[in-house]
Amino acid sequence: MVWACNSSQLKQRENGMIELNDLGWKIGFEIELLAPRGKSRRDLADQLAQNCGGRVERCLYPQSEPSAVEGMASFDNLILGFDVIGQNGKRFARCVDDLTLQADLDRNRPGEAGWYRLLSDDRRLLNLMQRHCDPSANLAEVLKPVAAVFGTEVEALPDGVFRVCDTSGLSIALGSSLPGERDRPCELITEPIDIDHRDNLDKLLAPARELEFGVAKESAVHLHFDATPLRNGRALSRLAQIVRMHRVSFRRLVETNENNVRLGTWHKSVTTGLTQSKVPHLDWSQLQVEASGWKLSKYVDFNIMNLLLDVSGKNTVEVRILPGSIDTEAIISRAALFSGLMHWCAYDHAESPKKLRELIAQFELSPAIQAHWQTRSAAMGV
Incomplete structure (x- = not known):
């Protein structure tokens, strides 16, 4: 996702209510789905491309997974995904794997021919591979550019695994076919949507429903909010x-x-750091100096790591607590709630109340959305 500020769109919420089809914020959606048996994420990408008169391009997308190897917390992967390119030549959706989706898959089934992943124990090498490997190449060929960088050849190992080592014999990368049904998980990633959120999202989810995609046991929906209005100590201290x-x-x-x-939860260093009394008065560069000593992680309910570290192309605050769903209305209703929260943090001057429903009452939501979330919060006693 590439983010740019359009302040006139972002600040329009100061003079209007958040509606279901106008969330008043630039948001990228990540929706974790599962293809039915006999179909894959490629089928959804093909259908989306057909609907818009566009095309599909293969891509290699980074993922990490826990490692069983002592001393290594995780393995980095490049997994096979599919970019949906519109008639204007711009990508508007991605269909990629998500390695957290496991429970609904039968690993004993044979993997799909031609599907593979690339692995490395060093994210820097993975970045090199992503830049130089051709995702349209087959497994035997895809690692050749990496071997050329290190002056070696791709080795064919048993069980259809391919390896690249450096000249001293140290392993650089592996390529292997996928375990059974790893073609079924589909994280549907949108480009940032700034207007007509419900309509634009439904153009992606309606075909998924028609193809009988569903929600996996571990599925979630993630919302990436353009963080431009939140790039100041006052807004982030309010969010904290x-x-x-x-x-x-x-x-x-x-x-x-x-x-x-x-x-x-955030590490204690993050919560303590952001709730210091001086934070609302710091400029952005000063706040980043403060944050340099904090233990940041993306795997938290509210991810601010990319924002504080200025990760290229990821100027976002990510809300990760939405449950998995393929229902457009449910996703947009929850997105409206957190649009209200982001607007409150960025622009409102009210004090934070002790009850969540009292906080929600301060959000600039349309009457229908406000009534929905007030009813739910009252029923739950929050």
């Missing part, structure tokens, strides 16, 4: 205050999927 006070209540309210494995 809300996360500290209402994180658990928000999870109850939106029915967070407890089977999702990559959620959690």
Whole structure:
């Protein structure tokens, strides 16, 4: 996702209510789905391209997974995905794997021919591979550019595995076919949507429903909010205050999927750092100096790591606690709630109340959305 500020669109919420089809914020959606047996994420990409008169291009997309090897927390992967390119030549959606989706898959089934992943124990090497490997190449050929960089050849190992080593014999990368049904998980990633959120999202989800895609046991929906209005100490200190006070209540309210494995609280250093009395008065460069000593992670309920570290192309605050869903209305209703939160953090001057429903009452939501979330929060006693 590439983010740019359009302040006139972002600030329009100061004079209008957040509607279901106008969330008043630039948002990227990541929706974790599961293809039915006999179909794959490629089928959804093909259908989306057909609907818009565009095309599909293969891509290699980074993912990490826990490692069983002692001393290594995780393995980095490049997994096979599919970019949907519109008639204007611009990508508007991606269909990629998500390695957290495991429970619904039968690993004993044979993997699909031609599908593979690339692995490395060093993310820097993975970045090199992503830049130089051709995702349209077959498994035997795809690692050749990496071998050329190190002056070696691709080795064919047993069980259809291919390896690249450096001249001293140290392993650089592996390529292997996929375990059974790893073609079925589909993380549907949108480009940032700034207008007509419901209509634009439904153009992607309606074909998925028609193809009988569903929600996996571990599925979640992630929202990436353009963080441009939040790039100041005051806004982030307000967000930190809300996360500290209402994180658990928000999870109850939106029915967070407890089977999702990559959620959690901020490290104490982050919460303590952002709630210092001086933070609202710091400029952005000063706040980043403060944050340099904090233990940041993306695998938390509210991910601010990319924002604070200025990760290229990821100027976002990510809300990760939405449950998996293929229902456009449900996703947009929850997105409207957090659009209200982001607007409150960026622009409102009110004090944070102790009850979540009292906080929501301060959000600039349309009467219908406000009534929905007030009813739910009252029923849950939050």
